[in-house]
Amino acid sequence: xxxxxxxxxxxxxxxxxxxxxxxxxxxxxxxxxxxxxxxxxxxxxxxxxxxxxxxxxxxxxxxxxxxxxxxxxxxxxxxxxxxxxxxxxxxxxxxxxxxxxxxxxxxxxxxxxxxxxxxxxxxxxxxxxxxxxxxxxxxxxxxxxxxxxxxxxxxxxxxxxxxxxxxxxxx
Amino acid sequence: xxxxxxxxxxxxxxxxxxxxxxxxxxxxxxxxxxxxxxxxxxxxxxxxxxxxxxxxxxxxxxxxxxxxxxxxxxxxxxxxxxxxxxxxxxxxxxxxxxxxxxxxxxxxxxxxxxxxxxxxxxxxxxxxxxxxxxxxxxxxxxxxxxxxxxxxxxxxxxxxxxxxxxxxxxx
Numbered sequence: 001x002x003x004x005x006x007x008x009x010x011x012x013x014x015x016x017x018x019x020x021x022x023x024x025x026x027x028x029x030x031x032x033x034x035x036x037x038x039x040x041x042x043x044x045x046x047x048x049x050x051x052x053x054x055x056x057x058x059x060x061x062x063x064x065x066x067x068x069x070x071x072x073x074x075x076x077x078x079x080x081x082x083x084x085x086x087x088x089x090x091x092x093x094x095x096x097x098x099x100x101x102x103x104x105x106x107x108x109x110x111x112x113x114x115x116x117x118x119x120x121x122x123x124x125x126x127x128x129x130x131x132x133x134x135x136x137x138x139x140x141x142x143x144x145x146x147x148x149x150x151x152x153x154x155x156x157x158x159x160x161x162x163x164x165x166x167x168x169x170x171x
Numbered sequence: 172x173x174x175x176x177x178x179x180x181x182x183x184x185x186x187x188x189x190x191x192x193x194x195x196x197x198x199x200x201x202x203x204x205x206x207x208x209x210x211x212x213x214x215x216x217x218x219x220x221x222x223x224x225x226x227x228x229x230x231x232x233x234x235x236x237x238x239x240x241x242x243x244x245x246x247x248x249x250x251x252x253x254x255x256x257x258x259x260x261x262x263x264x265x266x267x268x269x270x271x272x273x274x275x276x277x278x279x280x281x282x283x284x285x286x287x288x289x290x291x292x293x294x295x296x297x298x299x300x301x302x303x304x305x306x307x308x309x310x311x312x313x314x315x316x317x318x319x320x321x322x323x324x325x326x327x328x329x330x331x332x333x334x335x336x337x338x339x340x341x342x
Binding site for chain 1: 195197199203220232233236240251285286287323325326330
C-alpha cells in the first residue's frame with residue numbers, strides 16, 4: 001500500500017478564512033482539528049479544536065481561572081465576539097507547525113515512521129511535481145492528495161498483519 | 172450547562188489491557204486515542220493512536236528512517252508481534268499524563284478554561300465523592316462520568332451564543 005491509496009479527504013480552511021466559520025465547521029462535524037492551507041494550497045498548520053476553545057475564553061479568565069466560575073454563562077455570546085472579524089491565521093498559536101508531509105509513493109511503513117517520529121495524529125500526502133536534489137519532499141509545486149490519520153494507518157497495518165479481525169468500518 | 176450534562180462516553184481501556192486489543196479498538200472505531208484507566212477506574216492517561224503506530228514501527232527503522240523504504244511490506248505481520256503479550260501500560264510513553272479533570276458541577280466556561288490552559292483535546296469529568304480542603308478536584312473517590320471533547324465544547328459555546336447555526340449532529 002502506498003500513501004496515495006491511503007490518503008483521504010480532510011476538512012481544510014485557508015489562513016484568511018473566517019475564524020467563526022472555521023469554529024462552526026469543527027463544531028458541526030465534531031472535528032478534533034482542521035488542516036490550514038496557505039494561498040498556494042499547501043498545508044501550513046493543523047488548527048486544533050482546543051485552540052479555538054482557547055480563543056473563545058476571555059483573556060482575563062485565562063489569566064485568572066477562578067473568574068470562570070463567576071462569569072454568567074448567558075454572556076456566552078460575548079465570547080464569540082472574539083472570533084468575529086478574525087481570520088484562521090489570527091487564531092493559530094505562534095508555535096503552529098505544518099503537519100509532516102509524506103510523498104504519494106511512500107509505503108505504509110514510511111508513513112508510520114514519519115508519523116511516529118513527529119508524534120503527529122495525521123500526515124499530509126502530496127504528489128510532488130518538483131523534487132529537490134535529494135529526490136523528494138520539498139514544498140514548491142506539491143499537490144495535496146489528502147491526509148492519513150493515525151487510527152486509519154493503524155487499521156491498515158493491523159489489516160496487513162491479518163490481525164485487524166474487524167469488519168471494514170464505513171467512514 | 173454543567174460538565175455533568177456535557178460529559179459523554181468515551182472508549183476506555185485499563186493499564187493491564189492487551190495492547191493488541193487496544194490497537195484493534197482504535198483501528199475499528201477510527202479513534203484518535205483511548206482513555207486509559209487505572210485499577211481504581213480513574214483516568215491515568217490518554218493513549219494517542221500515533222503512539223500505537225510508533226510501537227508498531229521496528230526500533231531499527233525509528234533509529235534510521237531510510238530503512239523504512241526497504242522493508243518488505245509483506246512482513247507487516249512481524250510489526251504486530253511488537254504488540255503481542257504487551258499491555259497498554261507498556262505502550263504508554265513515560266511522559267503520559269492524565270487528562271485534565273473537571274468537576275461535574277463545573278460550568279462550560281470552567282471546562283473551556285481548563286481545556287485551554289492544558290491545551291488538551293479532551294477533559295474528563297468526575298463526580299467527586301471526597302473533596303480536599305480547597306473544596307474540589309482531588310483524585311481519591313472520584314467517579315468518572317465521561318469526557319468532553321474540544322469540538323463538542325465548541326459546539327456548546329457557539330450554540331449558547333446563538334451562532335452555531337447548524338442542525339444538531341447525531342453522535
